[in-house]
Structure formats: structure tokens, C-alpha cells
Amino acid sequence: MTTETAIKNKPRKNALVMFIHKMGSPPWFYNFSGKLVPWLWAIFCSLAAWALYLGLFKAPADYLQGESFRIMYLHVPSAWMSMMIYTSMAIMGFIALVWRIRIVEVLAMCSAPVGAAFTLVALASGSLWGRPTWGTYWVWDARLTSELVLLFLYLGVIGLYNAIDEPRKAARAACLLAIVGAVNLPIIHYSVKWWNTLHQGSSIGTSGNSIHPSMLWPLLYMAIAFKLYYGANLLSRARLKLLKQDHRKRWVQDLLAKENQ
């Protein structure tokens, strides 16, 4: 077999596999995400503005809760995000621990502050929604307490990562904590079924939902907008972390030289 035929017969790598391989390279990831971030922010802003317009001005008031139900457009998507981000952080933590991929490690660690921000929004907006509907800002019921535990887990991951000087060692320890903390996720989700809680059960599910479409669509738009926010914020943080970690490497020096010109 000649070299030419050997090259021709060589199995070609799948485009997705090639893309994942390229994403593992910090300079390639930095450039690619730099192009993606402004688009994500732009689509997030437009979608969030549209969702809030529909939710705050077009949707009718709830027959039981009155106008206070409009807090739902922040509270529900941010509570979903708090759990989704933790799930993805734990999965990325697992991948980082098993395959030692640095970009995944960085992404897992950069997810924690964004997740903590969404958890804080879910807790604060929920508390402010609770006062007019339940008559209290806070009760130690299962859903609220497990969501508060989630915030502490996020803070624990951030704290542990920052407590160790060597970034890769720190990431490994924090990834392990993230994986262990994932046990809290089913507790949050099923808390309203397993225990008698003041917090209502879910109104949206696979078996149907009890929300009128005029109220439901803005909620779904907001949920998509928050996912874009997470994407944009995560990539911005990951780019910064890579710059910090690689500041002595050639690609960062070249980048700085290019910016100086």
C-alpha cells in the first residue's frame, strides 16, 4: 500500500470529535468563545426583554395571587437554573476528575459563582413572593431549606477552590465536593412530594401543566434567556481564568502583543 492510499483509507474523525478536541486547546477555546459571547449576550438581552414585557404587561393577574405572581418570571427560571447549573457542574467535575481535561475543570469552577447568583435570586425573590402569599418571608420547610443548602454548597465549592494555591489541585478538591453535593439535587426536586411543605408542588411537568398559555410562554422565554445568560457568563469567566492561569505562556504573550499594536 502506498502512502497516498494509506492516507486516503485512514478513517476520518467525526466533526464533533474534532470540535471537542479543538475545544481542549486553551488558545482555540479563548478565540472561539470570544466570538460567541457577544452573540449570547445580545440574544439574552432581547429574549429577556421580550419575556418581561409579556410577563409584566401582557399576562393577566392571577385569580388567587393577584399581581404578586409576576415574581414567578424571575423566581421559577432562576430556581431551575440553580439546579441545572449544579448538575452540569457536578458532571463537568466528574469528567475533570476522570479524564483530567483542564478546560472542563475551568468550566466547572466558573459555573459555581453563576449558580450561586441564580440560587441567591431564587431565594430572595421567593422570600419576597412568600410575604404577600404566605404571610411570611421565610419558613424552614423542606424546599426552602434544601435550596439554602444548595447556596451553601456553591459557596463551599467557591471557598474550597480559592483556599488552595495550586489551581489544578484546588479544582480537583472542589470538583469532588461538587460531585458529593449533587445528592442534594433530588432532595430539592422531590422535597414537595416527600414532605408536607408550604411551598407548592410544580405546576409544569411532563404530564401537563396548570398554567394558562398567556402566563406560561413568558416563563419559558425567560428560562431560555437565563440559559443564554449562563452560557455567556460562564464563557466570560472561563476566558478570564485561562488568561490568569496561562499568563506566562506564549499564546497569552502573543495576544498581549497583538493588543498593544
Add this chain to the structure above:
Amino acid sequence: MSHTPFILASYLISTAVLLWAALAPVFNKRGLLQQLKARQARMDKTQ
């Protein structure tokens, strides 16, 4: 009971938290780039 203060407060707090989370990496990056550029300039001077 008027619900407006609760709605306004929740939107204000959420906007503040999400805005802070979004802007923190932008400000940190600006600071880091300035630091790195200053260091490179110092190194160029000494060479």
C-alpha cells in the same frame, strides 16, 4: 396589601445580583490585562 413593593424589590435585587455576576469578569479582565501589559512593558525596558 399592595403587591407592588414586593414585585419591585424582587426585580431590583435580582437585577443587581445578575448584573454584578455579569460585570465582575469584565472588570477583573480589564484589571488583569492592565497588570500583564505593565509587566510586559517593564520586561521590555529591562531587556
